Amino acid sequence: MSEKKKLSIVSFSGDFDKSIAVFTLATGAAAVGYETNIFFTFWGLNTVKLKKGRYPLGKGVLDRTFNVLMGGFRNLPLSRLNFFGASPVLMTHMMKKNNVATLPELVDAAKALNVNFYACEMAMHILGVKKDDLIPEIKEVLGVAKFLENADGGEVLFI
Amino acid sequence: MSEKKKLSIVSFSGDFDKSIAVFTLATGAAAVGYETNIFFTFWGLNTVKLKKGRYPLGKGVLDRTFNVLMGGFRNLPLSRLNFFGASPVLMTHMMKKNNVATLPELVDAAKALNVNFYACEMAMHILGVKKDDLIPEIKEVLGVAKFLENADGGEVLFI
Amino acid sequence: MSEKKKLSIVSFSGDFDKSIAVFTLATGAAAVGYETNIFFTFWGLNTVKLKKGRYPLGKGVLDRTFNVLMGGFRNLPLSRLNFFGASPVLMTHMMKKNNVATLPELVDAAKALNVNFYACEMAMHILGVKKDDLIPEIKEVLGVAKFLENADGGEVLFI
Secondary structure, eight states, rough: OOOOOOOEOOOOOOOOHHHHHHHHHHHHHTTTEEEEEEOGGGGGGGGGGGGSSSSOOOOHHHHHHHHHHHOOGGOOOSOOOOGGGGGHHHHHHHHHTTOOHHHHHHHHHHHHHTTTOOOOOHHHHHHOGGGGGBBBTEEEEEEEEHHHHHHSSSSEEEE | OOOOOOOEEEEEOOOHHHHHHHHHHHHHHHHHHHHHEEOOOOGGGGBBBBBSSSSOSSSHHHHHHHHHOOOOOGGOOOOOOOGGGHHHHHHHHHHHHOOOOHHHHHHHHHHTTOOEEEEEEEHHHHHHGGGGGBTTTTTEEEOHHHHHHHHHTSSSOOO | OOOOOEEEEEOOOOHHHHHHHHHHHHHOOOOOOOOEEEOOOOOGGGGGGGGOSSOOOSSSHHHHHHHHHHEEEEGGSSOOGGGGGHHHHHHHHHHHHHHHHHHHHHHHHHTTTTTTTEHHHHHHHHHHHGGGGGGOOOOOOOEEEHHHHHTTTTEEOOO
């Protein structure tokens, strides 16, 4: 193909380790010239929400319940192990020790490399999240059809 | 490409939220003209099983054990949070409140939009599930090779 | 396309059932002529580590902690259910009873079918894993860019 290569990732899980996978793949692809899209949906929205206090997302009581359940960016759980909150801290420690970029560093690198951030319209409706609740780097709030259009012709991963 | 666009989803997880993702992506793609395939395997078979009582799938004791572990369509767990069964109920409530299609509505929409439902032969063998245990909309029971053939040339997601 | 068809799988999860999915898809694809790549990362590295005693991976105390958390090949958990370690045993029993290849058989089949095994450089850095800790069938230790290059033009799954 003569077109630019493309990688699109649906970031569904807000798990700490899977979020690292999302941003490692995204920055790795963008660094070698791929057009890279991340579509944040469901728990994945957690990685791109603003930290304006304890319950940054949503307004209603039900929404808040969900958002409390979701936890914050600092508290993303591991997909497999989360003993007393020790594992993400341990993992970050090991990433630093071994000179691997940490999650906030990966997010910053993704911004710098012009990775496109999109947020899922339907998940935002379900969870009562507004665009203002998310980081300004979110380029657009999209539905599935538009996401597929953006992803067309490239690789797509669901993480 | 001049061919029809195609999206194929391996529905592996029977989690409530991931099932919503499967059907949202499938209906969204089908609505904009994609040929759409869902290949139900392992716990994903749960979303397409008939409800004929408490232990609808399988015959043997071991099979039953698995099926009890698998739970029923009404009891699909969330991938991340399932406090006392409250979360799927809460989520369905929020979907209704926010005018988002619920899971049974999404399944119906997928049928209406001619999304192709396939069931995984090997997972059915392991779990002792027969074709008669599944909803009649299952078009065919397939192995991996046939699934790949159907998926060829399109996007493939594992959810 | 006149090129050989290609399937590349990112094996992220070390879960027992997802590992079965990885190797079933890989062997199924390889058997019908696909060039097939598996890129083992994070917990997925567990499925390809050598068993040299109780703590086969890593050297430091932190690394060991992680490796203990990761468990061994014989103890891969199920993604959804793992009651007292019974489920993987039960599942293997059912696989044998129903004449379905078990996980070690699937791994052997993948080797025989020339499925390419790759290990993720970054995850090995984080977890303190060396190439010598992994099975000799690992063809190469790769970063994201090289993995994408290998996967280019084919289907990619994240499991």
